[in-house]
Amino acid sequence: MEQFDVAIIGAGVCGANIARKLSQYELDVALLEREIDVSLGTSKANSGIVHGGFHDHISTLKARLELQGALMFDRLHEELDFPFERCGILVAALHEDEMHAIEQLYLQGVDNGVIGIEMCSRERMLELEPKLNPDVVGGLYAPSGGILEPYRFVFSLVESAKKNGVRVKTEFEVSVAEREGDYWRIRSTSGQEIRARYVVNSAGLHADSISAAFGAERFEIAPRKGEYYLLDRMTKSKPSRVIFPVPTEVSKGILVIPTVEGTVLIGPTASPAQGKEDFATTRDQLEHILHSARMMVPSISESDVITSFAGLRASYGSDFYIKLSDKAPAFVQVAGIQSPGLTASPAIGDYVKDLLKKAGLRLVEKSEWDPYVHKVPRARDADPYALDGLVAKDPAYGDIVCRCERVSEAEIVAAIRAGHTTLDGIKYYTRAQMGRCQGGFCTYKIIRILMRETGMSFDEVTKRGGDSTVLRGSL
Amino acid sequence: MKQLNYDAVVIGGGAAGMAAAIELDARGHSVLILEREDTLGGILMQCIHNGFGLIEFNEELTGPEFAQRFEAQAREKNIETSLNTTVLELREENGFKAVYCVSPAEGMMRIEARAVVLAMGCRERNRGNIRIPGTRPAGVYTAGLAQRLVNIEGYIPGKDVVIIGSGDIGLIMARRMTWSGCKVHAVIEILPYPSGLTRNIVQCLNDFNIPLYLSHLVTDIYGKDRVEGIEVTPIESGALMREKAFKIPCDTVLLSVGLVPENELSRNAGIEIQPTTNGPWVDSALMTTMPGVFACGNVLHVHDLVDYVVEEARRAGANAAAWLSGYRPAREIRLKTGANIRYVMPMRLNPERENRVYMRSLVVKNDARLEVRLDGAVVKSRKLAHVQPSEMLSLTIGPTDVAAAGRDSVIEIALV
Numbered sequence: 001m002e003q004f005d006v007a008i009i010g011a012g013v014c015g016a017n018i019a020r021k022l023s024q025y026e027l028d029v030a031l032l033e034r035e036i037d038v039s040l041g042t043s044k045a046n047s048g049i050v051h052g053g054f055h056d057h058i059s060t061l062k063a064r065l066e067l068q069g070a071l072m073f074d075r076l077h078e079e080l081d082f083p084f085e086r087c088g089i090l091v092a093a094l095h096e097d098e099m100h101a102i103e104q105l106y107l108q109g110v111d112n113g114v115i116g117i118e119m120c121s122r123e124r125m126l127e128l129e130p131k132l133n134p135d136v137v138g139g140l141y142a143p144s145g146g147i148l149e150p151y152r153f154v155f156s157l158v159e160s161a162k163k164n165g166v167r168v169k170t171e172f173e174v175s176v177a178e179r180e181g182d183y184w185r186i187r188s189t190s191g192q193e194i195r196a197r198y199v200v201n202s203a204g205l206h207a208d209s210i211s212a213a214f215g216a217e218r219f220e221i222a223p224r225k226g227e228y229y230l231l232d233r234m235t236k237s238k239p240s241r242v243i244f245p246v247p248t249e250v251s252k253g254i255l256v257i258p259t260v261e262g263t264v265l266i267g268p269t270a271s272p273a274q275g276k277e278d279f280a281t282t283r284d285q286l287e288h289i290l291h292s293a294r295m296m297v298p299s300i301s302e303s304d305v306i307t308s309f310a311g312l313r314a315s316y317g318s319d320f321y322i323k324l325s326d327k328a329p330a331f332v333q334v335a336g337i338q339s340p341g342l343t344a345s346p347a348i349g350d351y352v353k354d355l356l357k358k359a360g361l362r363l364v365e366k367s368e369w370d371p372y373v374h375k376v377p378r379a380r381d382a383d384p385y386a387l388d389g390l391v392a393k394d395p396a397y398g399d400i401v402c403r404c405e406r407v408s409e410a411e412i413v414a415a416i417r418a419g420h421t422t423l424d425g426i427k428y429y430t431r432a433q434m435g436r437c438q439g440g441f442c443t444y445k446i447i448r449i450l451m452r453e454t455g456m457s458f459d460e461v462t463k464r465g466g467d468s469t470v471l472r473g474s475l
Numbered sequence: 476m477k478q479l480n481y482d483a484v485v486i487g488g489g490a491a492g493m494a495a496a497i498e499l500d501a502r503g504h505s506v507l508i509l510e511r512e513d514t515l516g517g518i519l520m521q522c523i524h525n526g527f528g529l530i531e532f533n534e535e536l537t538g539p540e541f542a543q544r545f546e547a548q549a550r551e552k553n554i555e556t557s558l559n560t561t562v563l564e565l566r567e568e569n570g571f572k573a574v575y576c577v578s579p580a581e582g583m584m585r586i587e588a589r590a591v592v593l594a595m596g597c598r599e600r601n602r603g604n605i606r607i608p609g610t611r612p613a614g615v616y617t618a619g620l621a622q623r624l625v626n627i628e629g630y631i632p633g634k635d636v637v638i639i640g641s642g643d644i645g646l647i648m649a650r651r652m653t654w655s656g657c658k659v660h661a662v663i664e665i666l667p668y669p670s671g672l673t674r675n676i677v678q679c680l681n682d683f684n685i686p687l688y689l690s691h692l693v694t695d696i697y698g699k700d701r702v703e704g705i706e707v708t709p710i711e712s713g714a715l716m717r718e719k720a721f722k723i724p725c726d727t728v729l730l731s732v733g734l735v736p737e738n739e740l741s742r743n744a745g746i747e748i749q750p751t752t753n754g755p756w757v758d759s760a761l762m763t764t765m766p767g768v769f770a771c772g773n774v775l776h777v778h779d780l781v782d783y784v785v786e787e788a789r790r791a792g793a794n795a796a797a798w799l800s801g802y803r804p805a806r807e808i809r810l811k812t813g814a815n816i817r818y819v820m821p822m823r824l825n826p827e828r829e830n831r832v833y834m835r836s837l838v839v840k841n842d843a844r845l846e847v848r849l850d851g852a853v854v855k856s857r858k859l860a861h862v863q864p865s866e867m868l869s870l871t872i873g874p875t876d877v878a879a880a881g882r883d884s885v886i887e888i889a890l891v
Contacts, residue, residue, distance in 0.1 A: 230603070234739060277699060281608045307603030309611060384563075384575055388476045388583035398579035400511070400561035404739075409579075423613075436739075438601040440617045444628050458630055463613035468700035470613050471624070472726070473631035475655065 004030040004167070006356065007186060007196035009174055009210050010203035011038035013150060013342055014334050016157035017349035018200055022356075023164035026364040030194060031158065031166055032186075034173035034206075036465025037425040039154035041204045043342070044428060045279075045311025046226070047257055047268060048150045049242060051340040052089040052142030054109030054117060055252060062320045065344035065351060067112055072346040073146065079371040080156035082149055083260040088241040089145030090120075090129055092136050092296055098246040102140050105247075109142065116143040131239045131297050145242060147260045150342055151428035159373045159418060164366070169194075171465070174203075177214045184214070184330070198330045198361055200352060204314045205276045207335035216328035219321070221335065223276050223312040226268025227285045229293075232436050233262040235304040243296045252339060254292035256300070261405075261431060266293035266300065273312050281308045306436050313338040320344070322351060324359055332356060376414045380406035380431075401449070402442040404435025412446060416453045424464040426450070447471070476583045481507045481555075482799055483590040484574050486562050486740070489517020490781050491772025491788035492594035493545040498792025499592070500552050504799055507586065508549070508556045509576055515549070515556060516542030517596055518619065519781065521626045524647055526674070530782035541781060557581070565591065565744040565768070572767055590767045590795045593741055593755070594788060597734040597773040599644070602696075605732050607639070609695045614702035618644040618731040622651065631655055633727025637705055638662045639693050643671040643779065643865075645731020650679035652729075660723050662687045663707055668839050670733070670865050672779060694720060702726055734777045741770070751818045752776040759807050759825035760794035761787070769795045776820050776833070779867050783833065790831065808880050813848065813889025815840070817864065826880055829873040836862040836890055847872055848887045849880055862890060 006022055008015045011033035019031040035041070050070050056063035077084040093099050102119065109117040118141050125139045126132055162168055173189045183195040203210040208221045231237065238258050245253040251270035259265050269285045286308055293300050316336030325331040332355050334348060341348075357363055377390055379397055390397040396410035407430045415429035423439075426432060426446055433439035433446070447461050447470065462468045485496045488510030499506040514520060519527070522538030529535060532544065549556070560578040567573070574586040599617040614633055616624075622644060624630045634657050638645045641664040649659045662680060667690045669676050680687050688707065692715060695706035704724040709716045736754040738746075747756045747764040754775040755763040762769050771791035772784045807823040810832065817835045824830045836843075843862045847855040847870070854876045862868065877886065 229606075234742060280610045280695070280697065283608045283694065286606060286608060302606070303604075305603055305606055307601075308606060308608070379577075384476060384583045384585070387563075387577055391577060391579065391582040395579035398577045398582060399559060400563075400577065403511070403561065406563070437598050438603055440599050440601060440620050443616075443620055444623050447628070463700075466700045468613040470632070471630040472633045473656075475625065475629045475631065 002030070002167075002194045003183070004028045004194060004196040005361065006030070006198045006200065007032060007184070007194060008200040008202060010041075010201070010206070011154070011158060011168065011170070012041050012043040012202065012204050013039070013154050013157075013345040014337055014348050015200070015202040016154045016161065017345045018202060018334070018352045019161040019166045020157045020164075021349035021353045023161045023166045024365060024369045026366055029161070029166045030196060031161065031168045032172040032174060033168070033170045036170055036422055036462070037420055038158045038168065038170065039151045039428065040424070040464060042311055042314055043154050044151045045228070045309055046150055046342060047255060047265065048148055048259060049089075049257065049342065050084070050086070050146035050148060051343045052109065052117070052145035053112050053114040054105045054140070054142060055247065055340070057108055058112045060319050061322065062340060062344060063112060065320065065347040066340040067114070069344040069347035070144065073148070076346060080153070080160060080373050081375045082152040082156045084146060084148040085260050086144055086146040087258065089142045089244060090125065090132075090241050091140040091244040091246060092125060092132055093139050093246055094133065094135055094137065094295060096137055099138055101246045102138065105140055109140075114142060114144070117141070129239050129241055129243065131237060131299065132243065133296060133298050147242060147257060149260055155418070155420070155429055156373050160371065163373065164369055174210060174213060179329070198332070198356055198359065200332045200334060202334040204337070205312055207314065207333070211333060211335070214328045214331050216325040216331050217333065219316060219335070221314050221316050223273040223278065224315045224338075225271050225273040225278065225310050225312055227281045227289060227308065227310045228265055228267030229286065229289055229308050230306045231264040231266065231300070231304040232306050235264055235301070237297050237300045237304065238264045239297060245292070245296060254289055256293050256297050263306070264304075266290070268311065276312065279310045279312065281310050307438055322348065322355070324355055330359055332359070376411060378411060379408040401445045402430070402432035402435065404437050405431040407432040409449060412449050413453060416450060421450065421454055421456070422462050422464050423470060476585055477581055479507070479584060479586045481505045481586060481588045483592060483795055484509060484572070484586055484588040485592045485594055486565075486574070487517065487594035487596055487772075487774070488515040488556060488558075489594065489596050489772065490519055490542060490545060491596070491774070491784050492517075492592070493549050494785040494788035495592045495594055495771055495792035495795070496554050497545070497548050497552065498789050499796050500554050502793065502796035504796055506554060508554060509560045509562055509574070510556060510558050511561045513558050515546045515558075521619070521623045522647070523626050524651070527781050530780065531785055545785070560584075562740060565740055567765065590769065590799050592791055592795055593763070593768065593770040593774050594772050595737045595740065595774045597736045597777055599730070600733040600735055602730055607693050607696055609697055610699065612696075612698040612700055612702045614698070614726055615696060615728045616730070618642070618648045618729045621648055621729050625651055625655060631657065633702075634658065635660060635725040636727045636729060637723055637725045638729045638731060640664060640730060640732035641669040641671050641676070641687060642731035642733060643675050645729060646671045646675040646679040648729055648731070649685050650683060653683050653685070659683070659685050660725055661685070663691050663693050664689050665692050665710070666690070668863060672865060696728060702728055734773065736774045736777065738774060741774075744768070749818070752820070757821045758823040759804055759821055759830060760798065761791040761821055762794065762798065767798065776818065779865065783867060783869070786831070787833070808877060809885045811885060811887050813846070813887040815890035816888055819888050824872055824877065824886060826877045827874060829871050831869060831871050832888070833867055833869045834888060835867055836864055838890070839863045840890065844891050845870065846889045846891060847876065848889065849877055850884050854879075
């Protein structure tokens, strides 16, 4: 049976950051994921924002980790080649009443030590973002806030962790765990078994059942749904900064987000989900998104909508729940990670490393740790001369498979070779199928490349594993 | 980076692109067709049913046969073609049109031309465009993708099928899926009348007893990994009858909910796009707002018959050739939509020539009359037994019709 020093359960953004952090030390680490690929849970469907550090007070764990995490992104971006940009964040007040809340956020931001945060007049707001509703009365500007592609971030973290020795096991759904001397013996639903001395529970929506399986604390993750619309990159309504409304008690509100790859995202809603598999979008909530987003940017049009989707927040309590279990030995809880979880995630990696050390894990730094991942050039980022050079080296760069997002065959092949062997995995790695035609033109080409590269038969091609087969017969 | 020079570049090697290139070549201009796929013919190649060419060739051909006739002409004339070539950018540079494109064999190419014909065709509207709520399982495809998978790749996307929208490709696929051993449970159309041609309703649905639900909206797609079914809600007097909603179990949903001209290249080049057609604004010569750049076929406006596409494309090719030879119209008359007309194509007339005008109705109507009015006075009219938005209308307006036109005259086309 394979034996590890640490097993991390859940390869979302927290698990991936923890795995990469631990890959710096002389440890045998396993990253266990129930889905067919990493980042297919909450980490794939969220706003993709590096927050500004003013929404929560520094007395909370989530604010401290958010502030610390936010500062780590420039270096991570350099090492890990995921799309990221500090475009800045605006919070817009549409009534004088809302300016009180803006002032509170500003003072909280100053208290938290946010760099460059400022209060803005109506004139300054409209200068910073001319697409804003002209009824804006003023607002807040946090220039350090940013945007990133969350799944690309996770993919890169996992690639980096793998490169430095972490074993990633997908389709490993933990079902039973028992104590065996100094080890946890962990069995998956399909009967695979491993042993690990320490376990990190970063199972997101399922952190409650994992905790129960290890006999640790009993708690309940209540999934809360966030629905989004994605708009065409050709929209006239693309702002240059992330626009927030004044937050409410339950959420940060409906945002207008210029994604780092050039499309526009509007959302999320915040409503209770009908269970942990409830990823359905609803007519009423989608109407609400359009209405609320138009309050901020009035020119947003239904005709720019490419797709809608829903993500689930793994909500539990009002703060992050990250601590050593009081009940189960050598077991770390990383639960209730909702907004600003993505921003905080690199700091969560460090924090969990320290918790494990406290619990007795010996940390010896590797001398040969390599922080960099292999950079895959992207056809859409290349100017004509650079693309010419890429094609000269690899003709597959000259075959543009996805016309809407300009993705070449070479990039599809790179995705497959990096282990993303489903249509969704390839989509998140390359953006093919993510543009305005939503795969109408390129899906059959991707299926062909996938079958050629992996030797899969047609009935093994899935959208995202499980029963999500794409083709059901041949002629 | 490879540099090339031609009199004209045609972007897109489907029916429109080939027809335009043949005209340019026939008038003595050097021309290059750029095609992103590995064959000429475009979407025709996956349309293996017949019904193409009744006007053009006076016989019924399949899509590939229709394409083959044009390809043979192009080959006979030795018209140059660059396959597997994706155009990335169109720009005005030093008074020339510069077309930047890439292919695996040639790498990046910069092609300089004096004229360009846009013939990139259209794409299908998808689920997101019409904002159908629900989950996002496997098994939801546009009808055209399903057509490609079945007719060229040789795969069946699913066995129990519901088709959303009654566009022509959806209707054709209802029959195709039935022939392939699948069960097509229903076609759901939001409008009170079908979006496709009447002949397709008869031959693809009625002949196979496939129910067509008019005035019904798909209000949910459900299923976890793969589609398990849809929810359909009737519309009565414009309101959703939620209490009358019903479910149809299925493993596959095909969407045939309209086509959109593919004008991202044109838009990025700064060419003005018309919101009613999603195609470029064009003058009497089918020339866009970028001088020397012409448009034809489904990139200009969505046609219902390829026969009309090639007619229009030949005109665009001939006009581009005339423009290259220095011809400019002395003056043009503005053409606008009157009652019950969604759009007219083109938007200007040349009073010295016969002008072919295409248009679409906004209404379903029997015993209608199409009127051409010059400054309010009817100068031409045509009786039509039946009109509907899915069937394109056309007429010609010539010098005699507009003899009375003055400097600021306007022609209006109305359906009464």
